[in-house]
Amino acid sequence: MATNADQPLSFPADMIRVLRADGTLDPEHDPHLAVDDVVALYRAMMRTRFIDERLVMLQRQGRIGFHIGSLGEEATILGSAWAMRAGDFIFPCYREFGAALLRGMPLQRYLDNMFGNASDNAKGRQMPDHITARDARFGSVSSPIGTQITQAVGFAWAAKLRGDDVVTLVYFGEGSTSSNEFHNGMNFAGVYRVPAVLLCRNNGWAISVPSDQQTATATFAQKGVAYGVHSVRCDGNDLFAVVSATRAAVERAARGDGPTIVEAMTYRMSGHSTSDDPNAYRVDDALAPWRERDPIQRVRSYLIKAGAWDEGRDGELEGEFDREMKQAIAEAEKTPVPSIDSMFADVFESEPWHLREQHQAVVQGPRPQRQH
Amino acid sequence: MATNADQPLSFPADMIRVLRADGTLDPEHDPHLAVDDVVALYRAMMRTRFIDERLVMLQRQGRIGFHIGSLGEEATILGSAWAMRAGDFIFPCYREFGAALLRGMPLQRYLDNMFGNASDNAKGRQMPDHITARDARFGSVSSPIGTQITQAVGFAWAAKLRGDDVVTLVYFGEGSTSSNEFHNGMNFAGVYRVPAVLLCRNNGWAISVPSDQQTATATFAQKGVAYGVHSVRCDGNDLFAVVSATRAAVERAARGDGPTIVEAMTYRMSGHSTSDDPNAYRVDDALAPWRERDPIQRVRSYLIKAGAWDEGRDGELEGEFDREMKQAIAEAEKTPVPSIDSMFADVFESEPWHLREQHQAVVQGPRPQRQH
Amino acid sequence: MPRMNMVQAINDALRLEMRRDSKVIVLGEDVGKLGGVFRVTQGLQQEFGEDRVIDTPLSEGGIIGTAVGMAMYGMVPVPEIQFSDFIFPAFDQIVSEVAKLRYRSGGEFTSKMVIRTPVGGGIRGGHYHSQSPEALFIHTAGLKVVCPSNARDAKGLLIASIRDPDPVLFFEPKRVYRAAKGEVPSEAYEVPLSSAAVVRTGTDVTVIAWGAMLYEAIEASSQAEAQGVSVELIDLRTLWPVDIDTIVTSVKKTGRVVIVHEAPKTCGFGAELVALINEKAFWHLEAPPVRVTGFDTPFPYTLENEYLPLAHRILPAVLETARC
Amino acid sequence: MPRMNMVQAINDALRLEMRRDSKVIVLGEDVGKLGGVFRVTQGLQQEFGEDRVIDTPLSEGGIIGTAVGMAMYGMVPVPEIQFSDFIFPAFDQIVSEVAKLRYRSGGEFTSKMVIRTPVGGGIRGGHYHSQSPEALFIHTAGLKVVCPSNARDAKGLLIASIRDPDPVLFFEPKRVYRAAKGEVPSEAYEVPLSSAAVVRTGTDVTVIAWGAMLYEAIEASSQAEAQGVSVELIDLRTLWPVDIDTIVTSVKKTGRVVIVHEAPKTCGFGAELVALINEKAFWHLEAPPVRVTGFDTPFPYTLENEYLPLAHRILPAVLETARC
Numbered sequence A, B: 001m002a003t004n005a006d007q008p009l010s011f012p013a014d015m016i017r018v019l020r021a022d023g024t025l026d027p028e029h030d031p032h033l034a035v036d037d038v039v040a041l042y043r044a045m046m047r048t049r050f051i052d053e054r055l056v057m058l059q060r061q062g063r064i065g066f067h068i069g070s071l072g073e074e075a076t077i078l079g080s081a082w083a084m085r086a087g088d089f090i091f092p093c094y095r096e097f098g099a100a101l102l103r104g105m106p107l108q109r110y111l112d113n114m115f116g117n118a119s120d121n122a123k124g125r126q127m128p129d130h131i132t133a134r135d136a137r138f139g140s141v142s143s144p145i146g147t148q149i150t151q152a153v154g155f156a157w158a159a160k161l162r163g164d165d166v167v168t169l170v171y172f173g174e175g176s177t178s179s180n181e182f183h184n185g186m187n188f189a190g191v192y193r194v195p196a197v198l199l200c201r202n203n204g205w206a207i208s209v210p211s212d213q214q215t216a217t218a219t220f221a222q223k224g225v226a227y228g229v230h231s232v233r234c235d236g237n238d239l240f241a242v243v244s245a246t247r248a249a250v251e252r253a254a255r256g257d258g259p260t261i262v263e264a265m266t267y268r269m270s271g272h273s274t275s276d277d278p279n280a281y282r283v284d285d286a287l288a289p290w291r292e293r294d295p296i297q298r299v300r301s302y303l304i305k306a307g308a309w310d311e312g313r314d315g316e317l318e319g320e321f322d323r324e325m326k327q328a329i330a331e332a333e334k335t336p337v338p339s340i341d342s343m344f345a346d347v348f349e350s351e352p353w354h355l356r357e358q359h360q361a362v363v364q365g366p367r368p369q370r371q372h
Numbered sequence C, D: 001m002p003r004m005n006m007v008q009a010i011n012d013a014l015r016l017e018m019r020r021d022s023k024v025i026v027l028g029e030d031v032g033k034l035g036g037v038f039r040v041t042q043g044l045q046q047e048f049g050e051d052r053v054i055d056t057p058l059s060e061g062g063i064i065g066t067a068v069g070m071a072m073y074g075m076v077p078v079p080e081i082q083f084s085d086f087i088f089p090a091f092d093q094i095v096s097e098v099a100k101l102r103y104r105s106g107g108e109f110t111s112k113m114v115i116r117t118p119v120g121g122g123i124r125g126g127h128y129h130s131q132s133p134e135a136l137f138i139h140t141a142g143l144k145v146v147c148p149s150n151a152r153d154a155k156g157l158l159i160a161s162i163r164d165p166d167p168v169l170f171f172e173p174k175r176v177y178r179a180a181k182g183e184v185p186s187e188a189y190e191v192p193l194s195s196a197a198v199v200r201t202g203t204d205v206t207v208i209a210w211g212a213m214l215y216e217a218i219e220a221s222s223q224a225e226a227q228g229v230s231v232e233l234i235d236l237r238t239l240w241p242v243d244i245d246t247i248v249t250s251v252k253k254t255g256r257v258v259i260v261h262e263a264p265k266t267c268g269f270g271a272e273l274v275a276l277i278n279e280k281a282f283w284h285l286e287a288p289p290v291r292v293t294g295f296d297t298p299f300p301y302t303l304e305n306e307y308l309p310l311a312h313r314i315l316p317a318v319l320e321t322a323r324c
């Protein structure tokens, strides 16, 4: 029997790979990045990792409460964010602070969030890493899995209805494909052919659950077949492949050909978050092959080979990152906690009677023994 | 690029068809039904349609409040139910009263539900057609779309965990594939390889929404590709094809090879329910080609050709159905409404204090002006 | 002034707001070509096209989730949930996202939208076409909840909701949809949110109701009046934030209160009203506040008139409260 | 008698019930190999295997939906929702199906199961790892709702819940999980549902609390006692159906009541308790019942100790109520 003619049920299950082991680029999908851009991306990946590691230290020292990082996933996150155009929009999952920084969120703003202080633009109302950065054209992180997918599709759909040339990128993990909202987002994306890029960070794990227990399918990308959504897989530890796959998806969306799900094959090198101890469920050996494929190391080798970088300059970078982080941390740490007033603002645009009463009672009442 | 070797992404998108226009059977999928069985199924289909039409009349006369029927979908419903083995279990959507009757639910019990009287096994608590028939190994109809799919998968999973040879069939419409619970049910079915048959009645419509606005895919069966669930399509107006496709899925499940989604291509010949007026959204012309493919007419032609039936016997059948319906209606109509006590029973196994108080207040208090 | 039923009044409100502001769009199951299963959106797709009156796939989560994204983009979505019993597949989007987006983003994003949905019993809908889930949304910080009882209010409250900066759950009592016509101004007007209507003034007992049960309360009040009990009847119109001043003023006058709602009693909005009255008018109470409500069972089909808090159950509560 | 914290006591209850009855199974996200993000199910998969302690895909609807089917088959599922903030994707299955199945099928099918889930604040979890959604389930007819405050009760209540014929929402106060060890009998025992504990007897004010806030109420009660106010403190243990007799007996004695809960005030379970006390003990009330609760805002991160109804807010409420 023939497969259906209208809609091929196959998809390019072979991953897009560009950066070869020998440091050369496969011409088939080479995104032809200028060397300066690769250097900029290398820097951004290094910076992301540096910040990540510093935040884990801060958490261990009890100076911040929590961190959820992107160790090992830097190429997926920065490559995809970089492939978006300036006017495009990003809906985050929760591991993509690097993308927000790349798009212009000031480091200080991020640290203010990590400390939940009075300067945090969300007034310390949310957990660390639950950032919002509207002026970086970057949404608002929320914990419930999957909800951002449908929202991103609605945002993309609105852009299409308004006739604006805006493509929307949304991040989610492979575990999130099991959520209600993955289904809703994908289906609406397909039906309304919205200009969206649905980026599935397949990092192998959903907390302790390995990706092969999440679904009976061999890939996550093939889920696009259920929705008429174009599917593609790429090596998520290959910066060039991620840029290439995302850029193609953006172009496709921008020219009106609808959404793409991009499955980026990467690996969560750390625990799920600072609250997690991965030794309870995975052996360290599992990491070895992925250390070989470290996304930053691969770009470094490429740049060195291209004569655009030398190891010595890594030290410079780290010195620079160290300075900016020290300063931002110091600033964030000395900023006071948000005011009581801030606890009652922004529930509604203006404060209704019941919140005014509750607010006043707190202002007039006793303070807790431990403030926070 | 090659498609993934482990998991072919194609599926037999060509529909299984058995009963040819000339009344012969395509040997490829012929389920080799005994003529007596075909006669029995013909009878069941005729009975289902007769009851359906009578209930619509009752509703028009204001004697029952509502009916949701299966006009045009009889082959899909009866063929699939018939292909299940005696110990198997069925989770209904809401159009499958014919399947419950086929599996032994007494007609009287069905009519008691339609009238919501004191003899209804669910005490008139639910709308008409929201039946429960545990002794027919048939679940409990509820209105919220999709919930039964995940439940059926859980039931099948339980049978598997207990080592019982039970296959579970679940019905849902093509519109229901957009629900959260289709996604959850399909994913869990795939991951745990449960012995389930997921039967999608693609009747072309979800109330006023045509099937091609429900999804961007060319078929609903291909949604199995997103879950590692085996997929098949059949002509839902061809009794033999439905039996064949369902039976193959049952055998597959029973031998431990996991779930199958069967998309049965049929057509909703009436409005969505007696509350609906399809003239508001579809032209009558749309029905013409489907009248040609009437599932009952096709079996009738087959049986006549096989010398196992003649038109005259249709009259006998109708006489018989008329008698049993008249009697069941009369009985149901004269049965009183459920007691006040029944309104407070079965919320919990036994009545807690707050329900006892509410219950007693009603018993002691005034009655409403219109009782129902 | 034209006479309209509630269906027509809501339709009119939608039409006027869609004409005023091209960012207002309607989406939901069967809202387009069919004009909704209750025909509330009838004719809108003809006037505004398929891009502004959208028949969606069968997914409430998809409807509300995409509406959040649209709101973030700057549109003003007015999604319809076909029956409020079917709002639960969207519950996560509403409770976790719609309600919290402004707060969690420090006001950078909002999810301004009006979720319209038919509510309540009286059409023989059984378990799943009759429920009144308002308390679940009132308990969720960040949502406004409205429920009109008549055509004129329905139009003005819907227009006010569409223009309001915050997300609103707009419950439409389906028993009232076509019950009666009333005079409805043909131009656009707002009935302000959080403002109750005193529909009958009295001195002995305050009765608080809304939506379809208002009419049962009116009926019971008339019967009570005939028996010498003077009832002050309040139609809340907006359930949250509730018009607390109107309630407190009335209860301070009468010292007695009966609250009527269709939802199950336990943890229904009636409980909150009793608690608020205790906080604000305890020393004025001359009798225990009484709730006349649906029972703590699923909504039954055949016995729906036994389940609903109709006049026959409100009247004795009013009389007893007055004489207590 | 062994000493256990609440995590260990719940683990012990699960283990004993799973040994007793092979139909009892545990399923949820990360419950197997990891033993749960709070390690409540630790070691169970080793003992009972992957078919009885199941790591599921990331889908609460899938977890509860399949559990309904398993219950219909005759199994006794004990699904875990990782945080009660994440119960909403399963809300439709719980409210429309779990709660109504026995009723709508005339008792032919039941959805006997125990949904375990950590609840409440105190671990700096912000909006989405701190909420207390109990009122939503208490409002839904057909569900029982339990919330233990200590290890001994947790074990006995969980065993009673697993043996109960009805579906139970079992909320575990995560702030208490590892807070303190207490003596817990090593054998299986039941703490009966719908039976509150009077944890301190007194004469001036009744304080009602449960879960983690019980300890704040204890603290405030001691402080009040030091100021000459005698507090009777009730730990509800089962929230619904609540032990009304214990409440009414106490309030009739004291005439004064303060109710404490973490959930937002409006339409929280405190409102229902005030309403019930009005119905059953109005003439004994000597002061307005008072609620000390979370505020009607999303749960904040940094200011969580300002948000929670800790002792510093309970104490003035108790003193004022006593002196009012």
Ligand SMILES: Cc1ncc(C[n+]2csc(CCOP(=O)(O)OP(=O)(O)O)c2C)c(N)n1
Binding pocket: A095, A143, A144, A145, A172, A173, A174, A175, A176, A177, A201, A203, A205, A206, A207, A268, A272, D029, D058, D060, D082, D086, D089
């Ligand atoms: C609805 C919901 N259920 C459960 C959780 C708890 N949780 C947080 S992250 C996570 C795993 C997510 O895995 P994946 O989607 O693969 O993303 P990753 O963390 O690997 O980036 C879980 C179960 C949640 N946040 N929301």
Ligand SMILES: Cc1ncc(C[n+]2csc(CCOP(=O)(O)OP(=O)(O)O)c2C)c(N)n1
Binding pocket: B095, B143, B144, B145, B172, B173, B174, B175, B176, B177, B201, B203, B205, B206, B207, B268, B272, C029, C058, C060, C082, C086, C089
């Ligand atoms: C969650 C939910 N949303 C909406 C409805 C209203 N509704 C009832 S049937 C239906 C259409 C179902 O279409 P389909 O799944 O194709 O089944 P069919 O009626 O065609 O058999 C809708 C929207 C519902 N019952 N439940």
Ligand SMILES: [Mg+2]
Binding pocket: A173, A174, A175, A201, A202, A203, A204, A205, A206, A207
């Ligand atoms: Mg992952």
Ligand SMILES: [Mg+2]
Binding pocket: B173, B174, B175, B201, B202, B203, B204, B205, B206, B207
């Ligand atoms: Mg259909």
